[in-house]
Amino acid sequence: MNLISSPLLTDLYQLIMLHTYFARDMRETAVFELFVRKLPAQRNFLMAAGLEQALDFLEGLRFGPDELAWVEGCALFPPQFVRELASLRFTGDVFAMPEGTIFFANEPILRVVASMPQAQLVESRLINLMHFETVVAAKAARSVLAAPGKLLVDFGLRRAHGAEAGLLAARAAYIAGYGGTATVLANALFGIPVFGTMAHSFVQAHDDEAQAFADFARAFPKGTVFLVDTYDTEAAVRKVAALAPALQSEGIAIKGVRLDSGDLAALAGSARRILDDAGLREATIFASGNLDEYRLRELMTLGAPIDGFGIGTSLVTAADAPFLDAVYKLQEYAGTPRRKLSPGKATWPGRKQVYRRYRSDSCFDQDVVTVEGDSRPGEALLVPVMRNGTRLEPKETLETIRRRAAAQLARLPPGLAGLDPAAEPYPVEIAPALRDLAGQMDRGVSAG
Amino acid sequence: MNLISSPLLTDLYQLIMLHTYFARDMRETAVFELFVRKLPAQRNFLMAAGLEQALDFLEGLRFGPDELAWVEGCALFPPQFVRELASLRFTGDVFAMPEGTIFFANEPILRVVASMPQAQLVESRLINLMHFETVVAAKAARSVLAAPGKLLVDFGLRRAHGAEAGLLAARAAYIAGYGGTATVLANALFGIPVFGTMAHSFVQAHDDEAQAFADFARAFPKGTVFLVDTYDTEAAVRKVAALAPALQSEGIAIKGVRLDSGDLAALAGSARRILDDAGLREATIFASGNLDEYRLRELMTLGAPIDGFGIGTSLVTAADAPFLDAVYKLQEYAGTPRRKLSPGKATWPGRKQVYRRYRSDSCFDQDVVTVEGDSRPGEALLVPVMRNGTRLEPKETLETIRRRAAAQLARLPPGLAGLDPAAEPYPVEIAPALRDLAGQMDRGVSAG
Numbered sequence: 001m002n003l004i005s006s007p008l009l010t011d012l013y014q015l016i017m018l019h020t021y022f023a024r025d026m027r028e029t030a031v032f033e034l035f036v037r038k039l040p041a042q043r044n045f046l047m048a049a050g051l052e053q054a055l056d057f058l059e060g061l062r063f064g065p066d067e068l069a070w071v072e073g074c075a076l077f078p079p080q081f082v083r084e085l086a087s088l089r090f091t092g093d094v095f096a097m098p099e100g101t102i103f104f105a106n107e108p109i110l111r112v113v114a115s116m117p118q119a120q121l122v123e124s125r126l127i128n129l130m131h132f133e134t135v136v137a138a139k140a141a142r143s144v145l146a147a148p149g150k151l152l153v154d155f156g157l158r159r160a161h162g163a164e165a166g167l168l169a170a171r172a173a174y175i176a177g178y179g180g181t182a183t184v185l186a187n188a189l190f191g192i193p194v195f196g197t198m199a200h201s202f203v204q205a206h207d208d209e210a211q212a213f214a215d216f217a218r219a220f221p222k223g224t225v226f227l228v229d230t231y232d233t234e235a236a237v238r239k240v241a242a243l244a245p246a247l248q249s250e251g252i253a254i255k256g257v258r259l260d261s262g263d264l265a266a267l268a269g270s271a272r273r274i275l276d277d278a279g280l281r282e283a284t285i286f287a288s289g290n291l292d293e294y295r296l297r298e299l300m301t302l303g304a305p306i307d308g309f310g311i312g313t314s315l316v317t318a319a320d321a322p323f324l325d326a327v328y329k330l331q332e333y334a335g336t337p338r339r340k341l342s343p344g345k346a347t348w349p350g351r352k353q354v355y356r357r358y359r360s361d362s363c364f365d366q367d368v369v370t371v372e373g374d375s376r377p378g379e380a381l382l383v384p385v386m387r388n389g390t391r392l393e394p395k396e397t398l399e400t401i402r403r404r405a406a407a408q409l410a411r412l413p414p415g416l417a418g419l420d421p422a423a424e425p426y427p428v429e430i431a432p433a434l435r436d437l438a439g440q441m442d443r444g445v446s447a448g
Numbered sequence: 449m450n451l452i453s454s455p456l457l458t459d460l461y462q463l464i465m466l467h468t469y470f471a472r473d474m475r476e477t478a479v480f481e482l483f484v485r486k487l488p489a490q491r492n493f494l495m496a497a498g499l500e501q502a503l504d505f506l507e508g509l510r511f512g513p514d515e516l517a518w519v520e521g522c523a524l525f526p527p528q529f530v531r532e533l534a535s536l537r538f539t540g541d542v543f544a545m546p547e548g549t550i551f552f553a554n555e556p557i558l559r560v561v562a563s564m565p566q567a568q569l570v571e572s573r574l575i576n577l578m579h580f581e582t583v584v585a586a587k588a589a590r591s592v593l594a595a596p597g598k599l600l601v602d603f604g605l606r607r608a609h610g611a612e613a614g615l616l617a618a619r620a621a622y623i624a625g626y627g628g629t630a631t632v633l634a635n636a637l638f639g640i641p642v643f644g645t646m647a648h649s650f651v652q653a654h655d656d657e658a659q660a661f662a663d664f665a666r667a668f669p670k671g672t673v674f675l676v677d678t679y680d681t682e683a684a685v686r687k688v689a690a691l692a693p694a695l696q697s698e699g700i701a702i703k704g705v706r707l708d709s710g711d712l713a714a715l716a717g718s719a720r721r722i723l724d725d726a727g728l729r730e731a732t733i734f735a736s737g738n739l740d741e742y743r744l745r746e747l748m749t750l751g752a753p754i755d756g757f758g759i760g761t762s763l764v765t766a767a768d769a770p771f772l773d774a775v776y777k778l779q780e781y782a783g784t785p786r787r788k789l790s791p792g793k794a795t796w797p798g799r800k801q802v803y804r805r806y807r808s809d810s811c812f813d814q815d816v817v818t819v820e821g822d823s824r825p826g827e828a829l830l831v832p833v834m835r836n837g838t839r840l841e842p843k844e845t846l847e848t849i850r851r852r853a854a855a856q857l858a859r860l861p862p863g864l865a866g867l868d869p870a871a872e873p874y875p876v877e878i879a880p881a882l883r884d885l886a887g888q889m890d891r892g893v894s895a896g
Binding site: 012014070131159162185187194205230261334340345 | 449451452454456457458459460461462463464465467468469471472474478480514515518522524564568571572573575576577579580583603605606607608609610611612613614615616617630631632633635636637642643644645646647648649650652653655663664667668670671677678679680708709710761764765766767770771772774776777778781782784786787788789790791792793
């Protein structure tokens with residue numbers, strides 16, 4: 001069973017529901033929407049990501065022999081259910097905000113319209129994919145805003161939550177404006193630019209640090225960025241400077257140094273002076289080590305002469321807000337709008353659309369969430385992406401998505417673009433048509 | 449390329465280092481250890497997990513045709529490197545703390561002894577696997593301690609960080625004492641007991657909630673746990689009670705109800721009364737909805753009549769401490785101990801062992817970290833698990849690991865077993881022999 005694409009990567013209650021829908025012949029059209037109920041206090045906006053993986057999942061959905069054997073063997077379901085599963089495919093329609101779109105609470109980023117069993121089954125994995133990439137894209141966008149013009153590189157694989165998290169974090173960060181990743185497989189699978197320097201262990205394995213630098217440069221002349229903090233950073237930068245003439249005479253140019261610990265602003269300042277004094281003005285300074293967007297802002301404010309940043313754990317775990325209140329809720333069944341009223345979890349019913357209006361300076365002005373068909377001024381953010389289980393357009397390139405994300409970030413109202421909570425949240429209006437629908441339903445439920 | 453087992457699931461600098469080690473013929477034996485430098489403020493202890501997946505990874509390590517083609521095509525490395533990679537296997541030795549072992553800062557949980565290129569290459573994925581499972585096992589153990597005797601079920605797949613995170617979180621939680629998971633594939637792959645009830649959408653898709661319950665019970669008589677919070681929890685429990693006689697006459701027993709929102713303690717109390725009044729004393733009450741170990745402690749203190757808990761997002765993202773300062777550091781190369789001195793990141797050198805002493809009541813008394821060979825009183829926690837790239841013992845069953853974890857939790861000093869930070873951290877002594885070695889090396893480094 002393929003860990004990534006198996007339909008058994010779901011909650012058991014989805015299979016129980018599926019069986020029940022089949023048994024009761026509840027196969028009418030259901031409409032589910034995926035949205036975030038509330039933004040974390042540390043986020044002024046979110047950025048949609050993960051749609052590509054979600055559509056791959058829907059297109060590839062099928063129960064293989066191993067999965068059917070599990071269902072048969074689990075002793076929960078009758079044989080008829082196994083036969084139903086064997087022929088199950090996703091044949092529904094999907095509407096979504098394109099990846100890289102900035103969005104806010106209560107705005108659906110995905111709408112699935114399919115027969116009830118299909119639409120139900122896919123819930124767990126759709127959230128699993130789109131929630132995580134959105135978590136990371138929103139986190140990454142903050143670093144992009146905090147350090148404009150700097151090269152940002154995802155260094156997070158080792159402390160990402162498993163293999164897929166490492167890969168999808170690289171993708172989401174690249175969408176949001178990172179320059180690349182250290183994760184090789186993210187290049188092999190997604191074409192994301194990949195960056196790498198050298199390891200502390202290489203320096204430690206030598207008795208002499210300068211010798212380690214020389215050996216490294218000669219063995220890998222394409223990648224002469226030297227890791228200088230294994231013992232004493234300034235001393236190591238001086239060793240790099242001293243080594244430069246010999247390497248240059250061999251045709252090897254020094255690309256730069258990487259700082260990975262200590263007072264990065266001070267060390268970057270002295271490293272810059274040492275490099276400049278040695279005539280190495282082209283050599284860059286790259287910094288890493290427990291960085292996040294707050295540290296980036298601090299280093300930018302101090303004017304630290306750092307050209308790029310490697311950001312790992314805080315990015316890939318989105319450490320300050322590692323999850324969103326993301327849900328996938330039934331909005332309509334058999335033509336009738338549906339609503340959940342659980343305390344603190346009530347949902348707006350029906351198929352919805354989000355309209356965004358812009359100010360004269362092209363910044364976002366206001367969003368309106370309304371029922372589909374209630375046309376409002378502004379741009380409709382949800383667009384059709386899949387019909388009858390088939391993508392409507394070829395896959396977007398990551399470059400297209402990156403350009404969209406950059407354009408979106410450029411149009412954020414200034415109050416939302418900072419790292420601190422905005423004085424006022426972005427205005428998202430629930431349109432009268434949607435309030436009316438909810439009110440009608442509540443009266444219906446109370447009476448029922 | 450298999451996303452889970454590909455050797456390209458690594459950082460580019462590992463390949464750069466590998467190439468450099470091959471080019472400089474640096475193939476002597478390296479010793480790396482994996483440890484956590486510092487515990488998060490919210491953790492009094494950690495629990496080792498993920499060794500099984502780490503050993504699987506080491507045993508299966510090889511570059512397939514697609515991976516070799518990527519290396520050849522990336523234009524960074526010479527053809528000789530591709531040939532080296534084609535024949536690369538992991539042939540080293542591994543020592544580890546068995547899964548389920550409780551450990552503390554600066555205590556290695558894994559030691560890899562292998563030729564330098566092999567030992568280096570595996571760093572990223574070894575941390576990626578063992579860090580995450582350890583993060584979740586440590587988090588899950590806190591719920592187990594907070595709600596002794598209760599059934600705890602992992603509900604986290606949808607907001608786990610990708611597919612592998614969902615699966616490995618289920619495994620780590622089960623090791624720590626959870627009773628099971630909602631994730632079907634975790635049962636199919638690991639044999640973890642799987643639990644599931646019903647969906648809000650099923651209730652919403654019916655015009656009448658009581659009808660939804662009746663339909664569900666008749667279609668799935670084995671799983672009559674009713675989700676009662678879609679509209680009004682107490683009203684729904686009364687509907688379940690009213691339905692009971694009819695279902696019982698059909699031979700269907702009501703197993704219980706699930707609360708998923710609202711004031712769980714109050715609702716559990718009234719649900720219990722309604723069920724008892726209807727003669728449904730055997731029906732259980734299961735609660736879920738934004739739970740974590742603090743909420744569990746609160747509900748236990750209130751004496752809420754809840755039999756089991758579904759815990760999702762907070763568990764699988766370890767939301768209050770989503771990462772550990774876990775590292776994999778070179779301790780020895782070519783027979784000589786090695787040490788990194790970066791500010792705040794200095795490591796204790798050499799091959800190490802951890803000895804644990806117990807009090808007369810069998811609680812943990814003190815740990816000592818020392819150099820291998822410096823025998824100390826107490827139990828040696830690191831044991832050999834792999835020699836020449838082959839496991840020394842068959843895989844442990846999850847039941848064996850669970851029993852170990854339970855025994856470890858039972859031996860925690862009471863001050864460490866609470867949810868709040870311990871007044872005093874558990875004592876971990878760095879032995880004189882280890883301090884001496886570090887001192888000798890520092891004098892050597894200063895002199896060099």
